[in-house]
Amino acid sequence: MNRSPFRRHPAAWLTLPATAALLTACGRSAQLPDCVTGTPAPTATQTQRWEAASPRSSLELAIDGSSSMLGLTGSASAQSAWKALLKGVSLSAAANGLSVKPVRIGSGKSTPITSTSLATNPCFFSGCGAFRPVTSSLGSLWEQPGLSQGAPPLRVAITDLEVNDGDISKLVKAIKPHVTEGAVIGILAVRLPFEGNVFNSQGTVIHKGEAERPTYLLATGPQAQLHSFLRDIKTKSALAGVPTSSMQLTLLDEQANAPTLLAKNVTSNPADQIREVPLRLGDQTYSPYSNASYQFARLESGVESLSLSTGTNPATDLQPDLGLVNIGGIALPAIDTGIKGIRTTGFQLRGTDLTVAIDIPKSKIGGALRANVPRGQLPEAWWVAWNRSDPTAKQAPNQTDGLLLLFTSLSKLMVESGTTPAASLCLAFSR
Structure with missing residues (x-):
């Protein structure tokens, strides 16, 4: 969902005064760990x-x-x-x-x-x-x-x-x-x-x-x-x-070292089962208004699937996960940060926007996680479209064997170790 002082779904209205009252009752909003870690890319040495x-x-x-x-x-x-x-x-x-x-x-x-x-x-x-x-x-x-x-x-x-x-x-x-x-x-x-x-x-x-x-x-x-x-x-x-429409140009030094993509939207499956409100996790209260690099989600009890997107309109036609995205727990005080059972189930690239689908089992009642794509591992959308994954598909003659593997391998050559990731999608959630 979009970051906004007011939530869109009628069942989830929370005005700014109500937010302030909640934070006052629970104590000052705490800061979550940095969503993005590492040296900014490209490094001075590369440049x-x-x-x-x-x-x-x-x-x-x-x-x-x-x-x-x-x-x-x-x-x-x-x-x-x-x-x-x-x-x-x-x-x-x-x-x-x-x-x-x-x-x-x-x-x-x-x-x-x-x-x-x-x-x-x-x-x-x-x-x-x-x-x-x-x-x-x-x-x-x-x-x-x-x-x-x-x-x-x-x-x-x-x-x-x-x-x-x-x-x-x-x-x-x-x-x-x-x-x-x-x-x-x-x-x-x-x-x-x-x-x-x-x-x-x-x-x-x-x-x-x-x-x-x-x-x-x-x-x-x-x-x-x-x-x-x-x-x-x-x-x-x-x-x-x-025809210009038949051409694609990628400069890998720019592509591999672009600014880190952050999550700008969270949606549930089924839809409208999330509220973006301050969350009590362990012994701390965390607010979306003081943790802008995170998405916040209070999940209805039965929700086990959600999507994080770097765009305001998340993709729904997701592809099976190709192992591009790593899921990691983010350590918080007085709360189990294990991610057992949490996994990515699909992704989609639309232009420069990335959507990642994540399953969170009902047994996980709260925590914080990071969906991370290392530099050199995030493809451009056209790489995926032109990659021949199924030789029997109708588009197979117009695609190339091993393209995704080759281009991500070349992209990685343009990456300096220790730099920030290509994408870091962070979420705080509770039920």
Whole structure:
């Protein structure tokens, strides 16, 4: 429920004078422990490291030559959109004063090519003519020489991110040294028309025919330069004919270090079974008016499920919990702070708002808890939507194997230990 001097539900009216009287009768309102703990992000060390990385004069551009990309040339509309994206990359490089060093990547090797336009030839992906067949091996781009202390190169891979056998760890391991030397990570994702075989990360065909396949520009490099370059690609690709609605841009240094999300709303299931009033927990009285980072809930006796949300309108179409959210009890004087039986049952991301569903057994008569999402573990909503969790689903051809695991792993690279969490949703409750 929204924080307000008056509760909305008629059965739960409590005026400010009544609140004051209750607090006077029970003693002064006590302070709950801090909802958010840790060092604010990004840290000074991170900021200094990013600012110290000098801009580069060249772009090392790798295009995935594996056969899973072949459908980008499989029809006239696919060819047109694919060419528009490549044009956006070339124009952005020129606008940012970058010379382009293109390579075809696959089977653990990077092979120089004379122009990105070669990637519009179906043989580039099928392995015919001047091109031999290759499998996806993205990590090899970041394993190439050229990384020096405090001077990360600007590198971009254009790929469908169907990493062979789901071997995400090799890619993350290859990128990590670049982050250590001051690189940040960016992702421009584009859904493009596709005609051909859609593979999963084990090389099995899961669909034949038309699709809207995600293609990704996975980039690392100096912060200001990388941000400008990826934003320009998005703009210039749109001008070249790629619909803006088909593109998603995430700058992981910003995404992973955004301000901590706090709970702004609590609702019960069934609805209207919560009152937001000062609570007597143990030997202390706690008020929502002096503990603004907490949500307060006096639950009707039969209520065992509630939702905490960082937005004013909590989502109701929740997804099964993916283990993203940690539940912990908050220690209070003279009260059992154990959380046995309390668990998360679902979540939903809507834009930047997070909703978490929590079960609280009837045996728990009161306490305080924290639903915590560590930095690097909170996805963006589009990551979840584009992640292929069910290969038999209708949307599976338009999704990517292991995307959520890969992106959260890369996001974690941009996080300093000891910093505040991505989300900290705190609740004080009683029955």
